[in-house]
Amino acid sequence: ILPTYRKNVAGKTAVFNGEEFILEETDWYLLDLFRLWWRYGISFIRLQMWVEEIMEKGNPSRCKFYQAHGYAFSSVEELLHSLGGSGFLNMTRCSLSESLLELGVSQRFIDEVIAPVMRVNYGQNISIPAFVGAVSLAGAQANLWAVEGGNKLVCSGLLKLAKANLIQAQVTTISPHSTQYQLNYATLTEKGSEFYDIVVVATPLQSSVGSGISFQGFEPQLPDIAGSYHHTVASIVHGYLNCSYFGFPDPKLFPFASVLTTDSPGLFFNSAASICPVNISTGFRRKQPQEAGVYKVFSPQPLDKPALKTLFRSYYSVQVTDWQAYPRYGSTQDLPPVVLHESLYYLNGIEWAGSAMEMSSVAAKNIALLAYHRWSRQLEMVDQKDLMHKIKTEL
DSSP states (O other): OOOOBOOOOOOEEEEEOSSSEEEEOOSOHHHHHHHHHHHHTTHHHHHHHHHHHHHHHHOHHHHHHHHHTTOBOSSHHHHHHHHHHHHHHHHTTSBHHHHHHHHTOOHHHIIIIIHHHHHHHHSOOTTSBHHHHHHHHHTTSSOOOOBTTOTHHHHHHHHHHHTOOOOOOEEEEEEEETTEEEEEEEOSSOEEEEEESOEEEOSOOOTTTOOOOEEOSOSSOOOOOOOOEEEEEEEEEEEEEOGGGGTOSSGGGOOEEEEEEOSOTTOOOSEEEEOOOSSOOTTOOOOOTTSOEEEEEEESSOOOHHHHHHHEEEEEEEEEEEEEEEEOTTSOSOOOOSEEETTEEEOGGGGGTOOSHHHHHHHHHHHHHHHHHHHTTOGGGBSOSSHHHHHHHHO
């Protein structure tokens, strides 16, 4: 069964600097454009053109076009180079703020528009690599796709379609045995072991994350994966938003569904947004600020009671998830390897180029093709140059 599109629920966004809203979305598109031009000049046009150019080259559909013809890449660098040449590789090594300033985007626009998007998407500032920033900005576009019932159905649906034998267990060790790999694993009640010809590791291997997997018997030893992951705290709060904190004493006059924040001292949260169910029924309407609603708050630290009382007049419940959500960009300049050993592959290296579901799905298909071609010795299908011209010639 194919996933169905979840209906979009309209809602306006504003940017808060700790004292006031400095940017507010309205119901009138032309008015919003005029306000952007009045405050930032043509910076927003330069940004839009830059993101569109990158997404045209780096669109996952372009990579899927290569993959549809069976081509694969042995490293994240090769994959990026096939899409955007040396320009894409350079974008993984220079900061977003540097790149945008070189484009002629104003510092004010970067601080008041770009930084809030980075804070909500990656919990980090404008020093992140330019390619990651472009992925983040593409994710801030209005025409995004969500799955009715929740995006997690993509994973469970693919697992069902693959008819895979899923063993619900924690892998503890991976070791080479002749041409195979032995995986030892543990469940709540027992321990087990299996042999596999090809193994794909799809969890971060940085020591700070603690995957729980030990690689034993490899000669030479497998290289350490550099870098660390960034902690983000997601709080789901059922309660009444404190609109007075944002300068609206009467909650009925508060028009925003999402509040982003600038990188201002003293701001204890990255974003706060009214959220909707994963199933949107006919006639559904978003809760108004004077009503008790469900809000998602991203913050660098868990919200203590004073922080919750600042954001909410009162609340019924708080659910907190403190997790290492995405790479801490800047903690390493290296892109992790895809091939760890002869038939041992690593998927999560793609996150260091850009952390998104679409990027991970591209990486997964790439590893499936790469493993197949290396297993069957079809090396002419790996790391080919000038692929677009080559495929057009073949057609």
